[in-house]
Amino acid sequence: MMIRYPNGQAYVQTTTKLSQKTINPNYSNRGMTLEEDINESNLYYLTNGIAVIHKKPTPVQIVSVDYPKRSAAVIKEAYFKQQSTTDYNGVYRGKYIDFEAKETKNKTSFPLQNFHEHQIEHMKAVVKQGGICFVLLRFTNSDEVFLLEAKHLFPYWDESIKGGRKSIPKKIIETIGYHVPIHLHPRIDYLKVIDHLYFNQ
Amino acid sequence: MMIRYPNGQAYVQTTTKLSQKTINPNYSNRGMTLEEDINESNLYYLTNGIAVIHKKPTPVQIVSVDYPKRSAAVIKEAYFKQQSTTDYNGVYRGKYIDFEAKETKNKTSFPLQNFHEHQIEHMKAVVKQGGICFVLLRFTNSDEVFLLEAKHLFPYWDESIKGGRKSIPKKIIETIGYHVPIHLHPRIDYLKVIDHLYFNQ
Numbered sequence: 001m002m003i004r005y006p007n008g009q010a011y012v013q014t015t016t017k018l019s020q021k022t023i024n025p026n027y028s029n030r031g032m033t034l035e036e037d038i039n040e041s042n043l044y045y046l047t048n049g050i051a052v053i054h055k056k057p058t059p060v061q062i063v064s065v066d067y068p069k070r071s072a073a074v075i076k077e078a079y080f081k082q083q084s085t086t087d088y089n090g091v092y093r094g095k096y097i098d099f100e101a102k103e104t105k106n107k108t109s110f111p112l113q114n115f116h117e118h119q120i121e122h123m124k125a126v127v128k129q130g131g132i133c134f135v136l137l138r139f140t141n142s143d144e145v146f147l148l149e150a151k152h153l154f155p156y157w158d159e160s161i162k163g164g165r166k167s168i169p170k171k172i173i174e175t176i177g178y179h180v181p182i183h184l185h186p187r188i189d190y191l192k193v194i195d196h197l198y199f200n201q
Numbered sequence: 202m203m204i205r206y207p208n209g210q211a212y213v214q215t216t217t218k219l220s221q222k223t224i225n226p227n228y229s230n231r232g233m234t235l236e237e238d239i240n241e242s243n244l245y246y247l248t249n250g251i252a253v254i255h256k257k258p259t260p261v262q263i264v265s266v267d268y269p270k271r272s273a274a275v276i277k278e279a280y281f282k283q284q285s286t287t288d289y290n291g292v293y294r295g296k297y298i299d300f301e302a303k304e305t306k307n308k309t310s311f312p313l314q315n316f317h318e319h320q321i322e323h324m325k326a327v328v329k330q331g332g333i334c335f336v337l338l339r340f341t342n343s344d345e346v347f348l349l350e351a352k353h354l355f356p357y358w359d360e361s362i363k364g365g366r367k368s369i370p371k372k373i374i375e376t377i378g379y380h381v382p383i384h385l386h387p388r389i390d391y392l393k394v395i396d397h398l399y400f401n402q
Contacts, residue, residue, distance in 0.1 A: 046326065049326075049329060051330060052323070052326045052327050052330050052332070054285070054286055056257050056258060057257060057258045057259065057260035057261065057282075057284075058258065058261070058263075059258035060258065060259070060261045060263075060276065060279070062259075062261075072280055072281070073280070073281060074278060074279075074280065075261065075276065075278070075279040075280065075281070076277065076278070077275060077276070077277070078261070078275075078276035078279055079273055079274070079275065079276065080273070080274060080276070081258075083258075084255070085255055089290060089291075090290075090297070091297035091299070091327055091330040091331070091332035092330065093330065093331060094296070094297065094330065094331030094332065095295070095297065096291070096292035096295065096296065096297040096298075097297075098292070122253070125247065125250075125253045126253050126292055128250065129252060129253050129292040129293065129294065129295065130292070130294060130295030131253070131292035131295065
């Protein structure tokens with residue numbers, strides 16, 4: 001069953017769908033969601049002592065809870081809330097890492113409506129504090145992932161708020177963003193780009 | 202209604218109880234939970250451009266969701282999960298900040314059962330990555346809050362796992378920890394201790 005947020009966005013469970021892996025062993029396009037791929041990458045980084053980066057839990061507004069005797073509390077009524085920050089953060093080489101990941105079926109541009117105001121505000125605050133902040137953008141059709149530094153996203157967002165263009169052309173992303181290498185493990189090796197950008201490697 | 206985790210620990214809502222504030226205007230002991238005080242402090246840091254530090258949402262395992270027409274999705278069955286990390290993290294002066302906050306009614310020692318294995322493992326991984334990692338410990342009776350660096354917590358935890366003492370004596374915490382200043386705003390000014398420890402201020 002597909003679970004959806006109030007805004008219609010799909011809620012993706014973090015459980016890896018093993019069946020899909022078996023069906024399509026080609027790791028460049030395995031039918032995995034972007035979230036699954038990133039979680040796998042973060043687990044790889046964690047277990048190999050490379051970085052400690054986690055996805056934050058989905059925020060939920062709890063309204064009613066049952067306390068059956070001798071068993072776990074059951075939440076009987078709750079609602080999805082919008083995350084007030086980005087979804088992923090953690091530490092890499094002492095530096096604070098913070099990012100959001102989005103995907104689109106569009107072929108020629110990335111729609112900015114994938115982001116919301118709170119996330120952009122949060123990213124601006126993080127950049128001011130000297131944190132490493134970026135977005136991972138996947139074009140599902142070509143199965144390409146780009147890392148775009150938050151500072152390059154802001155002008156496009158601000159412009160779109162003022163009634164300007166509501167998306168970033170893919171050609172621009174190819175210029176100001178970085179192609180993220182796709183491997184078997186880690187699937188989305190975004191820290192390679194961070195090494196290049198912040199550690200001269 | 203008091204909401205509880207499966208392990209019996211109270212689930213504390215982040216809503217500030219205004220009525221309690223009114224009843225007891227003495228800000229050194231206002232009946233606020235530690236979580237409420239820390240959230241207020243983090244909001245103070247955020248709105249004043251000092252730091253970007255958030256509490257992670259309570260993790261919930263969602264089992265069943267209803268999709269009524271024309272209204273928000275309703276979670277009908279879900280369970281509390283244990284956080285696999287600490288509750289708080291963020292960025293301060295470019296540095297990664299990560300901590301857990303606990304309180305006790307004990308007067309002479311802090312019970313280690315307040316922590317769980319996953320949290321300690323997470324803190325050890327963060328320290329290895331060069332993150333700033335600590336715990337905030339409140340003795341509710343005396344309303345004192347101490348900042349104890351994670352590296353000082355680990356030996357006591359490891360000892361307790363091996364069958365040793367299950368708590369840290371308050372006298373020890375007073376020696377190896379730091380008294381956190383309590384103000385009206387921010388209530389628990391833990392970054393003052395971080396300034397002293399990491400930025401020579």
